[in-house]
Amino acid sequence: MLTHALPAHGAPTHPATTAGTARGKAPPHAVVIGSGFGGLAAAVRLGARGWRVTVLEQLDAPGGRAYVYKQDGFTFDAGPTVITAPFLLEELWALCGKRLADDVQVVPVSPFYRVRFDSGEEFNYTGDPAQMRAEIGRFAPGDVQGYENFLKASEAIYKVGFEQLGDKPFSHWTDMAKVVPQMVKLEAWRTVWQLACKHVQDPRLRVVLTFQSLLVGGNPFATTSVYCLIAFLERRFGVHFAIGGTGALVTGLVKLIEGQGNVVRCNTSVAQILVKDGQACGVQLANGERLAADAVVSNADSATTYRKLIAPEHRKRWTDAKIERAxxxxxxxxxxxxxxxxxxxxxxxxxxxxxxxxxxxxxxxxxxxxxxxxxxxxxxxxxxxxxxxxxxxxxxxxxxxxxxxxxxxxxxxxxxxxxxxxxxxxxxxxxxxxxxxxxxxxxxxxxxxxxRLSSFRGAAFGLEPVLLQSAWFRPHNQSEDIARLYLVGAGTHPGAGLPGVLSSARILDTVVPHGDEVAAAARA
CATH class of the missing domain: 3.30.519 (Guanine Nucleotide Dissociation Inhibitor; domain 2)
Incomplete structure (x- = not known):
């Protein structure tokens, strides 16, 4: 188990609260449900923007799906284990005036993956262009140019799907309408498998170029080809690992949150999100305790958030029937x-x-x-x-x-x-x-x-990333049903995977007002 020096379950001392009170501006309070990467990143970002934050975790240690098991002298990361886009982590440390490298050593891994076919043949998937061309050529010389074309298509998708849209909220249908022409141009209507088949012919290479969508919970034969951006993301930033295991990143993020004067409470289950006049106003814990909040951020599974934590009378879009049909x-x-x-x-x-x-x-x-x-x-x-x-x-x-x-x-x-x-x-x-x-x-x-992880139907990655369950069609980062309720993590936009959940927290900078604005509105 992780052995964080976690604060006691009582009310934490917040340096920001003391300073804010002295100026007559008590910082607003946000409750974050769940301490997976999405929840921890959300807490850091809210803390950097003037919020007092309490993170609630039902397990006995932080991490969510990134929990750590320690037994018999071994350290086992529950997952995730593939770190791409490390700049998203570096950004969180920078928000606290620190450097990721001061707390966690993140090192590149090569090959990214070794793919072993049932025949015993092996393909070393790397970030080195020359090595990749050589590996492709070793399997199918006629597909080398096709691979290069696939990578160009991946880059084009990345520049739109990740750089332009990955951290943008899709709160209105018009947000989706604006990007439809670009998505059509990029052939988002194709599946991951279909885009790979367009460019390479060897069946083994088609597998090499499509298995990555499984790492975010998607069937390459049904998942939108937008997820082909993973190929360029890996090429550009590499695949990395944190020394000490992925749990070292969890430890580092908890340290950042505590350094902001905020708190992570473990062994603390949320029974209900409290709603008043159509707005989230706090949470009720399983032990009956109530915590008032000016905003609630759920890093819990999105289906579980709506189906279990919010009373049906407060939901119009995410009804039980809609959740079960998804x-x-x-x-x-x-x-x-x-x-x-x-x-x-x-x-x-x-x-x-x-x-x-x-x-x-x-x-x-x-x-x-x-x-x-x-x-x-x-x-x-x-x-x-x-x-x-x-x-x-x-x-x-x-x-x-x-x-x-x-x-x-x-x-x-x-x-x-x-x-x-x-x-x-x-x-x-x-x-x-x-x-x-x-x-x-x-x-x-x-x-x-x-x-244990409160995932609806035991789905490891939440909603399947098919086209009609992506972007605007996913549960929104800013709840459609309830004001002051926000969602982060795999079940909302942009989706699963470490870059996805960290980007979902990035979206809070757009949809959640700055703490000073909330405090000023409360005084008015």
Missing amino acids: KYSMSLFVWYFGTKRQYHDVAHHTIALGPRYQGLLTDIFDRKHLADDFSLYLHRPTATDTSLAPPGCDAFYVLSPVPHLQGDADWTKAAEPYRQKIERRLESTLLPGLSKAVVSSHMITPLDFQD
């Missing part, structure tokens, strides 16, 4: 394990593909069927940071995309047999002798996403 991302089965030996030839990030690609994704997303085969993401952080395991050992996690809880699996019975099946697969391919080498083990299933 499409949700897949879930995940994750096995964290430590070995008493090291596997030096295994990369930091490995995509281990099974015998099927489209068929498997159809089973997961459409049929909601737990198939006998699987494709896996294997994370070996000790390839970069040996401190995450005892000497001579390796720390791993292996992730298998699986259907969310509308599927046919009973995870109370299926979890251990599924883990064993994955263990056998890894032992026969990437990790020889694995079954005898494992000395620490922990697993999470879709039930954990539902029951």
Whole structure:
């Protein structure tokens, strides 16, 4: 578990409050529900703009999906593990007059990913243009130019989808209408798979150029090709890892929040968002305590926020029926394990593909069927940071995309047999002798996403990122139903993934007034 020196559960001392009171300007109070990256980034940004902030976390340590498990001398990041666009993190430290490097060492990872096909062939996906051309040429010489064309298309999408729109609120339908011509020009109506197929012919390379959408919860055969911007994002900024694990970033962000005089309260569950005269005015905790607030920011799953935390009479757009009709991302089965030996030839990030690609994704997303085969993401952080395991050992996690809880699996019975099946697969391919080498083990299933992380249907990434659930069609960053309620995280715009959730917090700078403005309005 993370061992933050968290403040007590009582009211914190806020230096900003003391200064503000002396000027007759008591800072307004914001409550942030959830301490995932979206919630922590939101707290930092609000604190930098004159708000007094209380972050509420139901778990016993901050991080949300970026929780950390420590056991048997191993450190296991629950996820995320792929850091792109590190400038979004650097920006948060800069808002506090600090440097990211002063608190967290973020280092590049190469290759970005090693893609292992079922045949045993391996493709090293890197950020080096010459190396990528050589790898493409090794598989399919005729696709080298097609890859370059795909990357140009990715860059064009990035410049619009990320640079221009990624941190802009889509509060009105007119915001969407304005960008439709650009999106049509960029072929956003295509899926990720269709855009890759337009440019490269080799079926293996099509997989290499499309699996990234799965890292944000999207089926490449259904997800809008806007998500092809990931290819250029990775090329431009690289793939990175935080020494000490992703949890080191969580620790650093909590330190920033506390340095602003604000507070993170763990073991604190929110039962209801309080609404008065159509405005969020605070929260009621599971223990009955009420916290008044001038704004509420929910980093909780967007479906759970509306369905569980807000009474039906306060909702017009996000009704129970609409929430239940929506499409949700897949879930995940994750096995964290430590070995008493090291596997030096295994990369930091490995995509281990099974015998099927489209068929498997159809089973997961459409049929909601737990198939006998699987494709896996294997994370070996000790390839970069040996401190995450005892000497001579390796720390791993292996992730298998699986259907969310509308599927046919009973995870109370299926979890251990599924883990064993994955263990056998890894032992026969990437990790020889694995079954005898494992000395620490922990697993999470879709039930954990539902029951522990409060994700509707156990969907690991919230709403599925199809075209009609993107931008204006997603739950808005500024609630359509309730004034002074704001959403950040994977379930709102722009979507899942570390750059997405950090950008959702960036949007608060546009839609939430400065603390001084709120204080002045309260005095008027």
